[in-house]
Amino acid sequence: MGEFELIRRYFSPLAERHKSDLIVLGLGDDCAIQRIPAGCDLVFSIDTMVEGVHFPKDYSPERLGWRALAAAASDLAAMGATPVCFTLALTLPAVNERWLTGFAQGLSEASQSFGLVLAGGDTTRGPLTLSLQVHGTVREDSALTRSGARAGDLIFVSGTLGDAGAALDYLAEPHPTPDMAFVLDRYHKPRPRLELGRALAGIASSCIDISDGLQADLGHILTASGTGASIDPSKLPLSTALRNLKGSEAVGYALGAGDDYELCVTMPRESWREIPDSIRCQLTMIGTIEETPGMRLDDSAISSSGVSGFDHFG
Numbered sequence: 001m002g003e004f005e006l007i008r009r010y011f012s013p014l015a016e017r018h019k020s021d022l023i024v025l026g027l028g029d030d031c032a033i034q035r036i037p038a039g040c041d042l043v044f045s046i047d048t049m050v051e052g053v054h055f056p057k058d059y060s061p062e063r064l065g066w067r068a069l070a071a072a073a074s075d076l077a078a079m080g081a082t083p084v085c086f087t088l089a090l091t092l093p094a095v096n097e098r099w100l101t102g103f104a105q106g107l108s109e110a111s112q113s114f115g116l117v118l119a120g121g122d123t124t125r126g127p128l129t130l131s132l133q134v135h136g137t138v139r140e141d142s143a144l145t146r147s148g149a150r151a152g153d154l155i156f157v158s159g160t161l162g163d164a165g166a167a168l169d170y171l172a173e174p175h176p177t178p179d180m181a182f183v184l185d186r187y188h189k190p191r192p193r194l195e196l197g198r199a200l201a202g203i204a205s206s207c208i209d210i211s212d213g214l215q216a217d218l219g220h221i222l223t224a225s226g227t228g229a230s231i232d233p234s235k236l237p238l239s240t241a242l243r244n245l246k247g248s249e250a251v252g253y254a255l256g257a258g259d260d261y262e263l264c265v266t267m268p269r270e271s272w273r274e275i276p277d278s279i280r281c282q283l284t285m286i287g288t289i290e291e292t293p294g295m296r297l298d299d300s301a302i303s304s305s306g307v308s309g310f311d312h313f314g
Contacts, residue, residue: 006100011118014104015119020117022037022137026119036137039140040139041141042136043143044135046131047068049129049131061100061101063106065109065110068130069086069132070189071190072086075209076197077209078197079138080197080207081137083115083116084136085118086117086118086119087132089132090130092123093125093128114194144200144206149227150205150289152269153289154266154268155229155289156284157286158262158263159237160237160254161254161255162242162252163182163253166183166242167186167188170183179241179245182239191261192261196263204266204267207266208220208221209261210258211258213255221264221266222293228295229295229296231287235285236254238251238254242254
């Protein structure tokens with residue numbers, strides 16, 4: 001099967017199945033054309049996943065289709081953006097029709113769930129690698145960024161932390177327990193917080209998605225904002241499954257493990273008091289932003305705790 005037949009058979013149907021009025025011209029031309037509504041800014045991001053680095057060798061193609069788009073869409077959530085479309089650059093070692101069928105199915109399910117339309121891409125031969133660029137829109141000058149945290153702001157996270165990182169220990173488990181199954185679902189099928197991100201636009205002072213671990217990603221907010229933070233480990237939201245599986249190590253997973261794709265958010269205290277319960281119930285307060293640079297845990301620097309986030313070149 002040639003490159004263009006591969007695209008026609010597996011990816012053109014996906015582009016046709018999920019359409020958007022904002023895509024004037026989609027898959028099949030030299031470029032896609034996206035229309036930006038009046039009063040909106042374009043938000044875009046690109047993520048790359050490499051076999052053996054971001055997912056195991058022989059990983060389920062259906063799960064990979066979902067995970068790859070979820071990871072990219074989570075960046076839109078962190079900006080408070082409304083998803084529009086994505087492009088896919090897919091590098092394959094060989095044409096495997098069974099693999100392509102599964103991958104396209106997982107990608108299609110994620111596309112429909114996240115409101116992202118396939119608008120174009122490319123296919124090449126080589127080590128299995130996926131690069132997905134996602135596009136979204138926000139009201140002009142209202143995007144959430146990493147640089148707005150100020151001393152006195154409260155720090156929040158959504159959901160529970162550490163589950164996906166813990167799941168790595170059980171990927172090869174043939175008969176997972178219910179607790180293992182819970183954390184495995186968090187790894188295999190992350191659910192980016194798109195609605196929450198949009199709801200926080202205009203309320204949060206800064207935001208980032210937790211892809212490389214809370215310590216690393218909150219650190220990006222602190223660097224961009226020129227601030228520090230104090231974290232209360234007793235307030236970190238941990239699932240019952242993580243506590244059962246990892247015991248006293250659970251807090252370390254919550255601080256350092258990646259792939260949860262939750263949001264880390266800062267906001268002034270007065271904003272927290274005024275937000276509706278529908279947003280409040282999705283967030284857990286874990287600490288405060290401070291003027292003194294650095295990140296502190298129990299009055300100690302987190303950097304000395306032995307917990308660290310993911311770094312490709314670290």
